[in-house]
Amino acid sequence: MIKMAAVREITLHKKILTLRTGRKMKKLDDVLFQALIEKAEQSDRKRSHHCFHTEHSDPVQRMCIGLKKGTYVRPHFHSQTNKWEMLLVLKGRLALVIFDQT
Template sequence: MEFLSSSTLDDLYSEAMNSLRLRSHFNLHSNYEEQVQRLLIAMVKGSFVEPHFHDSPHQWELFTVLKGTVKINHYSKSGEILSSRYLGEEQDSIMVTIRPNEIHSVECISETALLLEIKEGPYKRDSAKVNVNFA
């Protein structure tokens, strides 16, 4: 068994606050070759994961908001926002599954947020996501 201490979460938030991206990851999987990739993402207000998608058939993502509130936008190929949803505390939803090829962004709305991300592996950094520029 592996347990996660509250001091680890404190460290994760501290790393996020000092990061240019205003977020920090803590991998729960042992390596990038594992078939199930699990990680915690600590975010602070202002953190914005820019629009992107995953183009491999196995690259779905599941996000569960454990603390705080985030906004998930779903975009058309031309950049139109198809849907916008708040997830987390005091919201109607706390979880979202994003299918392959769905263009999406994530923004931290609350002062801090903690997300659990689960996705199919293995993780390959060079092909993990396709960033989108709508300009």
């Protein structure tokens, strides 16, 4: 689900994914993806993050996460109804388990 108030436009052109918000355009390209992969390979947890938000208190937390084979993201729950996550796999694959609240 994309909340259009937060992200106004998502485009993919010549392998460059662009997020257009109300403020500044953010480009996700092969240079960023390669840097994420290299950092993830060096990490004990086999992952790396690139944050696009400037403050932890920003109402929308946008980031690009590089995950390498062997990493594990533990199950977690957002109790606030205004909290959500969007996963977009650009390369590779992942296993996703979704739990209900019961």
